[in-house]
Amino acid sequence: MVELQGIPVSPGVAIGPALVLDADGYQIPRSVVPADQADQEYARLQSAVDAVSARLETSRLETAAVAGEHTGDIFAAQLQMLHDPRLHAELRRRINTEYLTAAYSVNRVLHNYAAALRQLSNPFLADRAEDVLDIEKQLLRELGAVKRGPMSDLSEPVIVLSHVLTPSETANLDRRYVRGFATETGGAGGHTAIVAKGLELPAVVGIGPFLDSVGAGDQVIVDGDRGRVIINPDATTLKHYEQRIKQRNSLSARLAELRDLPAETADGVRIRLNANIEFPHETSAAIERGADGIGLYRTEFLYLSSEQEPSEEDHYQAYSQVVREMCGRPVVIRTLDLGADKMGHRPLVEQEHNPFLGLRSIRLSLRNLDLFRPQLRAVLRAAVHGDVRVMFPLITTIAELRQARMLLNLVAEDLKDEGIPYRGDIPVGMMVEVPAAVVMLENFVREVDFLSIGTNDLAQYTLAVDRSNEYVADLYQSSDPAVLRLIARCVEVADNAHTSLAVCGEMSSMPARALLLLGMGVRNLSVPPSSLPRVKKAIRSVSINQCQEIAARVMKLEAARDVDMYLLDRLGDLVPELVVT
Numbered sequence: 001m002v003e004l005q006g007i008p009v010s011p012g013v014a015i016g017p018a019l020v021l022d023a024d025g026y027q028i029p030r031s032v033v034p035a036d037q038a039d040q041e042y043a044r045l046q047s048a049v050d051a052v053s054a055r056l057e058t059s060r061l062e063t064a065a066v067a068g069e070h071t072g073d074i075f076a077a078q079l080q081m082l083h084d085p086r087l088h089a090e091l092r093r094r095i096n097t098e099y100l101t102a103a104y105s106v107n108r109v110l111h112n113y114a115a116a117l118r119q120l121s122n123p124f125l126a127d128r129a130e131d132v133l134d135i136e137k138q139l140l141r142e143l144g145a146v147k148r149g150p151m152s153d154l155s156e157p158v159i160v161l162s163h164v165l166t167p168s169e170t171a172n173l174d175r176r177y178v179r180g181f182a183t184e185t186g187g188a189g190g191h192t193a194i195v196a197k198g199l200e201l202p203a204v205v206g207i208g209p210f211l212d213s214v215g216a217g218d219q220v221i222v223d224g225d226r227g228r229v230i231i232n233p234d235a236t237t238l239k240h241y242e243q244r245i246k247q248r249n250s251l252s253a254r255l256a257e258l259r260d261l262p263a264e265t266a267d268g269v270r271i272r273l274n275a276n277i278e279f280p281h282e283t284s285a286a287i288e289r290g291a292d293g294i295g296l297y298r299t300e301f302l303y304l305s306s307e308q309e310p311s312e313e314d315h316y317q318a319y320s321q322v323v324r325e326m327c328g329r330p331v332v333i334r335t336l337d338l339g340a341d342k343m344g345h346r347p348l349v350e351q352e353h354n355p356f357l358g359l360r361s362i363r364l365s366l367r368n369l370d371l372f373r374p375q376l377r378a379v380l381r382a383a384v385h386g387d388v389r390v391m392f393p394l395i396t397t398i399a400e401l402r403q404a405r406m407l408l409n410l411v412a413e414d415l416k417d418e419g420i421p422y423r424g425d426i427p428v429g430m431m432v433e434v435p436a437a438v439v440m441l442e443n444f445v446r447e448v449d450f451l452s453i454g455t456n457d458l459a460q461y462t463l464a465v466d467r468s469n470e471y472v473a474d475l476y477q478s479s480d481p482a483v484l485r486l487i488a489r490c491v492e493v494a495d496n497a498h499t500s501l502a503v504c505g506e507m508s509s510m511p512a513r514a515l516l517l518l519g520m521g522v523r524n525l526s527v528p529p530s531s532l533p534r535v536k537k538a539i540r541s542v543s544i545n546q547c548q549e550i551a552a553r554v555m556k557l558e559a560a561r562d563v564d565m566y567l568l569d570r571l572g573d574l575v576p577e578l579v580v581t
Contacts, residue, residue: 001234004207006182008227009193012202013244014180018218018231019158020211028107028145032099042095045102048142052135053082059171061301065278066199066530074167074195078131087113103145110136130185130192134166154178159220161211170195180222182229184209200530204229251577255533259290263525263536267543271518273536274330274526276504280318283325285529290536293330293387295526296452296504297322299375300338309371315378323386330387332429332452332526333379335404336371337361337393356466361394366403376411383423391429391452396436398443405447433457438486445497452526453490455505459483477560478507479567484520484555491521502526511538511578512567518544519551534578541575 033041056075064072081087087109094105114129114136140146154174160181170192173181178201186192186205196203202224214220214231221230221241230237263273274295275286286294302310302318323331339360365372379390392404405428412424427449432438434457445451459465459478466472477483487503494501502524507513509527514535517525527535550570557563572579 001237002213002231004182004210004229004231006204006207006227006229007187007193008203008224009186009205010196010199010201010203010224012180012200012224012248013241014159014202014222014224015238015241015245016157016159016179016220018214018216018220019154019160020214020216021160021162028103028140030104031101033095033101035099038096038099041102042092044143045091045095045106045139048102048139049082051142052138053079055138056082056168059168061278061298063171063195063199065276065282065528071195071197074131075171078135078167081131082135103140103143106136106139106143107145110139130164130166133164134168137166138168159222161214161220163211165192167192167195170201171199173199173201175199175201180224182207182220182222184211252533254577255537256289258533258536258540259288261290261536261540263292263539265518265539265542265544265547267545269523269544271539272502272524273532273539274332274502274504274524275529275532276526277322277529280321280325282529283322286532287325289529289532291329291529291532293332294322294326295332295502295524296391297331297333299334299336303336303338310374312374312378315375316381319378319382319388320385323382323388326386328386330389332389332391333382334391334393334431335362335375335379336365338364356460362392362400362404363394366400366407369407372407373411376408377415377422380408380412380415380422380424380426381420383426384421388423389427389429389450391431391450393431393454394433394457395430395444396434398440398447401430401444401447431457432490434461435486438489441490441493442497445493445499448499450500450502451490451494452502452504453487455483455487455503455507458486458505462486477564478505479513479516479563480560481555481558481563484516484563487517487522488520488555495521500524509535511535511575512564512571514538515542515547515571515574516550516554516563516567518542519547519549519554538571538575538578546574 056079060072060075060079063075090109091105094100094109095102110132114132117129117132137146154177157177157179160173160178162181163184164186165181165183180202181196182204184207193203193205202222204222204224204227207229218232221228221233221237223230223241233241263271265271272292274293275282275291276296276298277283277286277294278298278301283294299315302314319333339355339358359367379388382388390408392401395401408428409424412422415422416424429450429452430437430444430448431452431454432441433454437444455478459476459480462483463475463477463480465476491501501522503517503522504526508517508525509531511534514525515538518539525535550567554563554566557566568579
């Protein structure tokens with residue numbers, strides 16, 4: 001038996017045979033292209049960039065659907081790196097001036113970037129080297145310079161052991177067979193670690209050289225709670241860890257028993273607990289875990305997971321599938337929430353210097369009615385199959401909301417004239433994601449049927465922090481007292497107007513923060529399907545009075561860290577099952 005110590009990055013215990021991956025120590029030979037083929041070589045690089053960009057966006061969407069938007073935003077940060085103008089200027093110079101091949105240019109430039117990051121004294125920034133190397137590897141694969149990964153044909157459970165795993169490789173691990181992983185390199189702040197945690201995959205990183213001492217098929221235990229990797233454990237150790245797995249499975253089974261029980265507090269207050277989804281196939285997971293409905297159906301996947309712009313019929317089929325499968329439960333469809341910098345099918349505007357403050361979400365839709373009209377038509381058509389509600393994202397001004405509602409009415413009239421079945425009386429809501437909307441909320445509530453707070457963007461715009469920018473990631477906290485005060489104001493305005501209010505951002509998917517939201521008066525939460533059992537358990541374990549006491553204490557605190565520490569302590573007191581490892 002060999003016991004190794006590393007950095008625990010994703011809790012849980014996994015046991016299985018080792019799958020040892022190569023160290024990927026590839027070398028790209030220095031080679032050149034004829035001068036008259038340089039433009040063609042650069043075009044080949046651009047095609048590779050486009051392919052990798054599309055794959056990263058798909059990884060972002062799929063990871064966000066399973067593990068929350070914050071985890072999915074890791075790939076948004078990689079997209080920023082991939083499209084960095086300085087990077088492209090350097091690659092273009094090497095290809096068009098030095099006539100180097102695209103593969104060699106990518107290899108040299110990105111390896112130099114990664115080396116520079118690793119030399120930084122800031123460990124957070126040093127960990128970003130793995131993101132750079134991830135992009136390099138993906139580009140080289142698209143250019144045909146290195147082979148694709150060896151894990152595409154797994155047929156039995158394994159523990160993956162590798163020198164390094166990139167974030168995209170981690171996100172694409174086949175969870176039917178991969179029970180956990182361990183790597184020689186990596187750190188707790190790396191994106192690979194964050195993705196592993198979001199996917200609930202036990203993982204240990206930063207162990208140091210050990211692959212030479214492991215044979216294919218050796219039995220391995222990955223203890224993601226304590227940062228241990230045990231190779232060929234003895235009988236006593238194996239029995240101990242098998243018992244721990246049984247205890248964890250027992251908790252999961254107990255949580256699964258809550259599926260058909262209401263999300264109701266111990267003193268009888270009913271909370272609506274809905275699911276956030278991105279893909280139609282996620283409705284089965286939402287139903288299996290007892291969702292009251294779909295509180296947020298993100299529609300961006302139609303634009304980003306296909307090489308062609310979606311038609312009205314594409315929209316209609318996707319929405320209808322979800323509505324039918326929810327069998328009468330409410331489905332809130334959010335209209336297109338993309339930025340012009342991420343529209344892959346056609347350029348809509350010149351490249352923006354700051355897309356997060358530019359033409360995105362409802363602004364993009366209102367400026368491109370040929371995109372917006374088909375989506376609204378499809379929503380109204382799908383509404384004949386169930387309880388459909390439409391929600392507009394990133395509303396900042398009354399004028400935007402009125403424009404969107406007017407267009408919805410015009411589309412309904414068109415469908416009526418064409419004799420196409422539709423419902424024109426569906427509830428209309430808006431996302432509250434910017435401080436301006438909070439300030440003017442008394443005006444907005446008079447013109448909508450419901451509100452939904454998107455805490456991810458609300459935190460971003462309140463704190464002036466780009467949530468996909470790794471350099472200021474530590475400032476991005478939805479539990480910041482400034483954000484909490486804005487949420488409290490939203491609850492007050494909605495209550496006074498007797499308007500339904502939900503919270504659908506990542507904040508609501510964390511049991512400790514969910515209790516805080518209940519204490520602040522929120523009675524409608526929408527979370528990823530994977531979070532439903534834990535949040536329901538937390539709700540059913542407390543009284544509203546206890547939650548109000550939590551909120552009263554939190555509103556006196558001055559820093560997000562203090563808020564989170566206090567909330568975790570209270571969760572441990574009130575629902576210890578959810579914090580025991």
